[in-house]
Each structure stands twice: as C-alpha cells, then as structure tokens.
Amino acid sequence: MVPPRTPPRLLPSGDSAITVEFSRKIDDEANRRVLALDRTLAQEPIAGVTETVPTYRSLLVHYDPTEIDFPTLGRKLAQLAERPVSSSERSRLWRVPVAYGGEYGIDLEDVAKTLGTTPEDVVARHIAGDYRVAMLGFTPGWSYLSGLPETLHMPRRQNPRLLTPAGTISVGGVQAGIQCLAGPSGWHLLGCTPVRTYQLHREPTFLLEPGDRVKFYQIDAKTYAEQERAAERGEIIAELVRQI
Structure with a gap:
C-alpha cells in the first residue's frame, strides 16, 4: 500500500x-x-x-x-x-560535452585525492551519472542537477571562489551543476563545457528546462576550442537525443 x-x-x-x-x-x-x-x-x-x-x-x-x-x-x-503526479514525466535528454581537468577543471586532481582515487576515475564516475535538471537559479542558465553518483558526494569548498569561469561543470554536496556565466562558487570544478545554457540573443534563450535529463561525455581541448567558437556564433552545441 x-x-x-x-x-x-x-x-x-x-x-x-x-x-x-x-x-x-x-x-x-x-x-x-x-x-x-x-x-x-x-x-x-x-x-x-x-x-x-x-x-x-x-x-x-x-x-x-x-x-x-x-x-x-x-x-x-x-x-x-494534491493531484496525482504522472509517473511518466515528459522531458528531453541532452548530451553535453565536457573538457575535464587541467585549465578546464582545476579541482579535478584534488577531488580525486580526497576520494582516494584517480582523476580518470572521477571523470568516469561523473560521466556515468544520470542527471536531471531540478531547477535553474543563482545566475541565468545555472542548472542544478540531481543524480550525482554517491561516490562523488563531498562537502563544498571551505573557501568559495569569488570568480569561476563561464561553462564550469562542478559538483557540490549531493548535486552537480552547469554554470553558464562567470561568477562566484563554492563547488568543485571538474571541467568546462562550450554549451551555453543561456544566450541572450539566441532562440531559445534558455537551453535546459527543469525536468530535462542530461548525460555528459568527454571531449579534448581541440574539440572544445572548435565547439566554443561555434557556440559564440549562437549554435546549440548540446545534442538533443530524444524527447522522453
């Protein structure tokens, strides 16, 4: 019952x-x-x-x-x-590219050390997650994601940064996030995406919506640079896989 x-x-x-x-x-x-x-x-x-x-x-x-x-x-x-919530929530599934580590994700190695594993394993765990956009907030396009694997749960930084780059892919507590615009953050920076979840003069202005699902995949620096230039022209880099 x-x-x-x-x-x-x-x-x-x-x-x-x-x-x-x-x-x-x-x-x-x-x-x-x-x-x-x-x-x-x-x-x-x-x-x-x-x-x-x-x-x-x-x-x-x-x-x-x-x-x-x-x-x-x-x-x-x-x-x-009090109305029943449909068990088959309608949503879209997006594939989002990420360049991990180095200049793109300056906390990747520290996160790996804290978790007692390797940077490659952290990336694999992050990519394996099945994420759901729970809400948008803080700054335009900032997408809060549920579905972070438990093996990546960890407290936020004790000393938040006053400025983190646009496009940052990060984790904090039990959440993952996509940060569209540069701004402060106390989360751990794993990588960066060329995808613009918010672009003022693009249609649609906001790419992701609450209820959408997200899968990440890894790209190299060359691909990131190419996709970043395309995103600057207003192209939608994320791949819409299907409407669920």
Whole structure:
C-alpha cells in the first residue's frame, strides 16, 4: 500500500507571495511535485497569480493581493497540489560535452585525492551519472542537477571562489551543476563545457528546462576550442537525443 503523501506547507513570503513547500530536503519526488504544480498553474491559471518560480523543493507563487487574498489562494494551491503526479514525466535528454581537468577543471586532481582515487576515475564516475535538471537559479542558465553518483558526494569548498569561469561543470554536496556565466562558487570544478545554457540573443534563450535529463561525455581541448567558437556564433552545441 502506497503511504499518503505529506501535504505541502504554505508559507507567506512577504505580502504578495506564497511558498508551497513540498519537502525540507532535496529529493526528486518533491521536485516532481513542484514542477507538476507549476505546469498545472500554467495550464489552469488562477486569477491574481502573476508569476511562479520553481525550486528544488518548493514553488514560489507571486500574486496580486488586490485580486486574491492569502487564504483563498492557499486553499486553491493546496487542492491543486494534491493531484496525482504522472509517473511518466515528459522531458528531453541532452548530451553535453565536457573538457575535464587541467585549465578546464582545476579541482579535478584534488577531488580525486580526497576520494582516494584517480582523476580518470572521477571523470568516469561523473560521466556515468544520470542527471536531471531540478531547477535553474543563482545566475541565468545555472542548472542544478540531481543524480550525482554517491561516490562523488563531498562537502563544498571551505573557501568559495569569488570568480569561476563561464561553462564550469562542478559538483557540490549531493548535486552537480552547469554554470553558464562567470561568477562566484563554492563547488568543485571538474571541467568546462562550450554549451551555453543561456544566450541572450539566441532562440531559445534558455537551453535546459527543469525536468530535462542530461548525460555528459568527454571531449579534448581541440574539440572544445572548435565547439566554443561555434557556440559564440549562437549554435546549440548540446545534442538533443530524444524527447522522453
């Protein structure tokens, strides 16, 4: 017998937003419920809702308090959140190239030492992962991925870097990530991809979407340079394998 799902917590976020929290920890089931509610609100809009922001474990729902109040919206959201989540989540599968180690992934050797293995084994473990885009955030195109193999789980850096390169492929805690733009990070840098998950004047502007799946594969420096030039021209380097 399947145990009943825990109802989400409805938390006020200021005077014009509600956080619908499905879990207090990171897990794919909670994230599926987040994305399902987000899709439902897109398909069946509630008058007064102005924007939704999905995260790993909660959905932030902005609303106009002159059109709908907190109790009324909360009841509607709670009812929608109880709908069954489809077991066959529709998503796309992308193959993303990565140049690992050296100037592309300056933490690869340190990660290998910490895990008591070799850089080649770390790369093999990373490539073997079956990743799922749980959310986008922090900076445009920053893709948070679940599915990091347990053998690569490790604490984040004690001293975050103020600047890490655009395209960084990294791991931190139980997560993997694709960092599109240069910026600060406390994660461990394993490699770099020429893929632009965000490109302002390209269609689509954002390449990956929550619920998409990602597989990484290794490329050499020559291929990276070629693909980087193509990406600068607006080409989509990641390969869309199939619609699941």
